[in-house]
Amino acid sequence: MSRTASCTIDLAAEGKSSGYIQIGDSTNTSGWANHCVPIISIKNGAGPRLLLLAGNHGDEYEGQIVATELSRRLQASEIRGQVIIIPCLSQEASQNGNRLWNNGANFNRIFPGNEDGTINEKLAFFLSNNLFPTCDVIVDMHSGGRSMAFIPSSNMVWVSDLALRKVMLANMLAWNTEYHMIGGEQPSTNPYSLLPGDVVRQGKSLSTGEFGGCGWTTAETVKIIRDGLHDFMRALGILNGEYKTRTERGLPEAKILDFREGDAYVTAPCDGIYENCVDLEDEVKAGDLVGQLHDFNHPDRKPIPVYAGRAGVISVVRGYPPVMTGDVVCTIGILRKNIAEFEAAGN
């Protein structure tokens, strides 16, 4: 248990309460300071305990908007069990329109945190030690941030633990988005340093998604994440109201974008200003033009074409146009028309 962070509300209390996770701090402008992260608890008797997280990255606003809205609106009478909401984990990054904290920390790479570290490390330690072990289900809502736009969708990592995979798959499908993305683990990254990785390490039920991006929000992306979250909470039996699958609503089955293997990531071959030549959901063949890199410093230099490494569906496009060599400029998922076809196609 953390000795450097605590919660101002009793998370075991029935009804609705709100307060802060307080982390001891001492800064140039404030001694005996507390870094305050808003937290809201809504509890109605026995049932699953859901922890809803947004703003893991500061410039991913879609989840912050729906989590803030839910914090205000949700009443204990509308649920069974408990919903704990942290609408904005990386407060200062969100205020500044940044992915990262002011000290450069990526909140999604510092787990399991450090009780005696920086503010963000102390917060991660509190989540990992005080909150995750007491919760049944943890939701971490993302979007592309300033650099990327995703087809808004819930997604998952195709974990090797079969029992966990089954739970995460059911969670992912419960959002009822038109697409879902399923990937392998991120290369050259310690998966347990990510918030979702720490949740998985603790054997907890996890659900994540990427619901838009580019450091802004549209009416369409916020509607998708809001509707999806309500469906997910109904599927868990936490939120009142009948849960219906896409099929039960007469909608086509969710399409799966498969990122388990191959050349899913298209990267910039050189520095430049990147122009998207394809839009989200476009189908491409291997060798198709997906974008071009401009060198605005040289008027006679032709743009450098960037080609698809494989056939598939454009799942992510570039947001922030100035790119450096190696930056991801788009991703191409292999389309599986439903989860059965996805499972048949791989291991």
Add this chain to the structure above:
Amino acid sequence: MSGTVTPSFSLSATGHTAGYLKVGDSTNSSGWATFHLPIINLNSGSAPKVLVIGGNHGDEYEGQFAAADLAAKLDLAKLRGQIIVIPCLSLPASYASTRLWPTGENFNRLFPGDENGSIAQKLAHYLATELIPYCDAVVDLHSGGRGHYFFPSGTASVPTTGDGAASLLDNVTAWQTEYAIIFPSQPRTNVTALLPGFAAAAGKSIFTAELGGAAVATARSVGIAKRGLAGVLSRIGVTSSGEDKPELRTKKFVDMRAPEAYHNAPEAGLYENLKPAGSAVRAGELIGRIHFTDSPNRPAVDIQANCAGVIGVIRGYPRVKVGDCIAVIGPVRETID
């Protein structure tokens, strides 16, 4: 005449010439330095002469891509005059993905520039004294930048009096966008400090557009920019591409001249767009909300439409301060008086 900016080639050269506007500079890291601004000259040796500008603001990329594409790909066999292209006018701002130059200068407020000022002021002075006077028409490509997203549209800032309005309203239909957005002269601003305002005062034919925004250029918005630019050049008659067909011209105007068109944030917070750009709304209809992520108990502040019309502009960057513009709405008209 400018003594501090010189082009690397003669503007009277015919064919395709690519080079630089060279601006004398001297910096901490480089004495006897020369700032290089790329410029491309496409010239068949006759009139009309057209200046095409992308990147007046650095983080407005749609026009930069469209202008670069024009400079690289125009078929000289279809050229009937001269097109001078500056694909990325605020070069350092474009690479930094900011509206303003690293010095804090807004290039679109610097006119008539200063021969002995900053790099941006020297460039503005060169445009004001040499390039703009040399040309018959000026095309200035904009979008919303990081702060805003425009429903991609040709635009015209129409003066309330004077005979400039008729030609601006005619020009704006050449962009072939679903709507043309009609602005008033910008309040509390010297209009001739702006590039298009300066060029209009100099008697030039003006074509401006807002082709998307939110500092992200999608294939769709860039496509609209490229097609619109082709339509404009065809209208001017500097290309023989035949792309200014009457049936493709813009037929509907969104009139943003009334003060109530502009919606400003009454509180600092996290702004949520509730309507897509281009949607029709009634007066009083909910169009957005300001959330307070640092005090989630606090009710969101609802933003209602001041007037009926089409939402031409929505918010890009969601963190807003008091007074930030979050939406612009105007009625749709078939004609503008």
